[in-house]
Amino acid sequence: MTSPSAIASSPASAARLTLQWEGIAADTTTIRSLDWDRSRFDIEFGLRNGTTYNAFLVRGERTALVDTSHAKFRDSWLPLLATQIDPQAIDYLIVSHTEPDHSGLIGDLIDRNPEIEIVGSKVAIQFLENQVHRPFRSRAVKSGDGLDLGRHPESGVEHRFEFLSAPNLHWPDTIFSFDHGTGILYTCDAFGLHYCSDELFDSDPGAIAPDFRFYYDCLMGPNARSVLQAMKRMEALPPIRTIAVGHGPLLRHHLDLWLGDYREWSTGRSKGEAYAAVCYMSQYGFCDRISQAIARGIGKAEAQVQLVDLRATDPQELSALVGEASAVVVPTWPAQPDSDLQASIGTLLAALQPKQWVGCYDAFGGNDEAIDTVADRLRSLGQNTGFEPLRIRQVPDATDYQRCEEAGTDLGQLLTKEKTIAAMKSLDADLDKALGRLSGGLYVVTARQGEGDGVRSGAMVASWVSQASFDPPGITVAVARDRAIEALMQVGDRFVLNILGEQNHQQLLRHFLRRFPPGADRFAGVNLLEGAAAGGPVLGDALAFLGCRVAQRMEGPDHWIIYAVVEEGNVADTNAATAVHHRKVGNHY
Ligand SMILES: Cc1cc2nc3c(=O)[nH]c(=O)nc-3n(C[C@H](O)[C@H](O)[C@H](O)COP(=O)(O)O)c2cc1C
Structure with missing residues (x-):
């Protein structure tokens, strides 16, 4: 532990937002943004326990920040950071992925330090260009690449990061970062949970296990194959001492338990051939959350599901994922898509196969193609309707998400019908x-x-x-x-x-x-x-x-x-x- 702990309250505001600054290992500090009141269905199906957005500061000879926070913490997070380090003294910002709850203050950080080098996956850097609308220095990294911060002058610990690609966990642009100096693996969304408390670590596994499971089902389960691929990459690392997650308590005391759960759940979900491909477009309207609700519903029926980002999946992979699926779920797309997206939509439609189950949903992106046009397009291709078009007329609320989840379950049941009947018949x-x-x-x-x-x-x-x-x-x-x-x-x-x-x-x-x-x-x-x-x-x-x-x-x-x-x-x-x-x-x- 290198730094004193501090809890800083946000200015009096209606929502309870506080900050926690605490040393977690040699030369390593976490800045946790505690969002006590953020409720279920407000954020990616978290339970009622609020959530946290965790960032980390790692100092060697040079200094790196891992992720930032949600923009709602702007007024307290940036001043707190400035009390601990001059923002201009931060050499690198490692962006685990670009979802706004972790990247909401990147623009502010660039304003304070235009020389900061942003390190992330190639896709993350592209996404960020559209997000921050400012020039910035960047370095795209992939599995096996490293970043050496050098030795901390006092502790003597050398902080050398190794990166692991972890696409789809839960955004396509995700990377994990492993610090060889401390054995900490920074995973952002993966292994996280929406749970807000002052407790820094997983000291009481019973208290957090239901939220850990719920979060997995909503965000990770639909990408179970990607979870297993990422875990395989993790096996090649030296012993992991802590998983520094982006949401909830950091995992240190019961790592075997959490990793075992992820392995078991993901293996179970990767069995069998039939799966539903749920397409979405990252950073477009409410696509991300609605697709998650549908995917969660499909998963409830014990059917396999694969989330497919139309923006970030390359054409060959997209064609295979859609062509081999038993069911395909499609969002409404922008009426005037950019050329890359236009090409992806073309690939998607061309890859659809007769007899597949299909469904479509309103992305609610603002300038979408009408859902009936999309539904007609699918019908004209001779597909079977898995569920009626999911129309969303306003910013989606809990009722809409419930409807999407139930539609997903109906679709999942169509895929697992034969298995269910066989199981019923198998009793002596x-x-x-x-x-x-x-x-x-x-x-x-x-x-x-x-x-x-x-x-x-x-x-x-x-x-x-x-x-x-x-x-x-x-x-x-x-x-x-x-x-x-x-x-x-x-x-x-x-x-x-x-x-x-x-x-x-x-x-x-x-x-x-x-x-x-x-x-x-x-x-x-x-x-x-x-x-x-x-x-x-x-x-x-x-x-x-x-x-x-x-x-x-x-x-x-x-x-x-x-x-x-x-x-x-x-x-x-x-x-x-x-x-x-x-x-x-x-x-x-
Ligand atoms: C007599 C009877 C008892 C039932 N008991 C249960 C039960 O204890 N648990 C359960 O999950 N479903 C039970 N079911 C099945 C559900 O009630 C029924 O399938 C359900 O309402 C369908 O709802 P869903 O659309 O939410 O799946 C029972 C059904 C019948 C006919």
């Missing part, structure tokens, strides 16, 4: 019948989050429900991984378990077992007791309800076992009995 007949003698009650789980236009809600019929603790009172619900409502049952979320009565459950079952299109209001026409419980609608015709809060999620092979603490409850008719679900076989509910 006797075992199947014996398992079928397990019975349960009949329930409707409901959840609602957000307000106004951004409200997200869901409902599902459930019978795999059981009381699981006395003190505090708790229950478990087994929720299939591809259920729409799964997204609303993360740790900390509230939901309502509506317990159905023996006498009147049929009608409710009929309603909630219908197939709802993506984003449909599942409560239309249903009698609700508004405000009866926090967390979700209470069905007026239910026998009783329990208001629950998710405390833990255990990952089963095809269901999440969700343990929730029951916070409130009420019974409408104390004499009535709960509806019971008797089954014959164990391979259906």
Whole structure:
């Protein structure tokens, strides 16, 4: 530890923004921008724990800064940096990738130090030219290239960076940087999590594991193959002592656990041939986030997914990725694309194959081709519709992202249909019948989050429900991984378990077992007791309800076992009995 720790508060502003400056290894300091209130669906599907943007200062004979911060920290980040080092004394800025939450202050830094040399991948340097609109000195690097900062005069430690290309993690321009002097690997988005706390390191893995998993599913899972490629490159490095991530606590104490998780999840997602190619254009409208929502939905159905950047994928690779996919998802593109993009769109359309499933979504980029034109174009090529065009009429909100995720799940289910049917048939007949003698009650789980236009809600019929603790009172619900409502049952979320009565459950079952299109209001026409419980609608015709809060999620092979603490409850008719679900076989509910 070389520098004293300091917490600097931002000027009084509505949002809680603070800064943390702390030594993490020889001659190495982190500047963490803590964004306490940034909420879920505001940023790339983070959970409710806010997020951080981490930058790093490494001093040898020369000095390098790794990444900057989000522009919202401009008023506090730059002054804090200036108290620690004269910006003109920073020789290099290593840009791990150019997403604005890490690169938002690069322009300001160039203004303060026009001589600073910006080090990044070739694609990152190109992206940056369009972002900062100022001349700057640059050095494009790729896997195996190095940057020697020389020895720090006091510590004697030599800081020599080695770069690793890590395309698609999660932007196409990503590089990892390994400092041979400290064993720190700087990975920016990869291995990160949206979690805001003063805790600098991963000292409490249990506390951050759900967010680590959620972040992986949203941002890394759709590029599982790229994760494995990057991890292979990491294996050739000397021992990694710390992974200095761009979001959340730095990983130091449980590296094997985190790396093992990434390896296991990515290997699982890379199995099998059939995949959906979800195309997007980096730095265009809301393409990035919408494509992630669709990709997350596809992943929930256990289907493979590959995000494809139309701007940064070379024509041959694009043609192969699209041509070999079982499903292709396409954004609306600019009505007047530049020549490179125009060529990519041509390659994409030419690579489409008959019988592929296709879907399209509004990129909401401002001057897009109309979505119906894009949909017609796809239809005229004779493709099968995987989901109806996803129209986005305004800056996308939580409701839009939910709709996109559900459309993705529908598409994913089309790809995994045969596998699912085969799995159902594979049970031994006797075992199947014996398992079928397990019975349960009949329930409707409901959840609602957000307000106004951004409200997200869901409902599902459930019978795999059981009381699981006395003190505090708790229950478990087994929720299939591809259920729409799964997204609303993360740790900390509230939901309502509506317990159905023996006498009147049929009608409710009929309603909630219908197939709802993506984003449909599942409560239309249903009698609700508004405000009866926090967390979700209470069905007026239910026998009783329990208001629950998710405390833990255990990952089963095809269901999440969700343990929730029951916070409130009420019974409408104390004499009535709960509806019971008797089954014959164990391979259906
Ligand atoms: C009697 C019965 C019990 C069910 N129990 C569960 C359950 O416990 N967990 C679950 O994930 N799905 C269960 N399902 C399936 C879902 O209710 C149903 O497929 C779901 O509403 C579809 O919603 P989705 O579009 O969100 O996937 C059950 C279905 C029936 C018919």
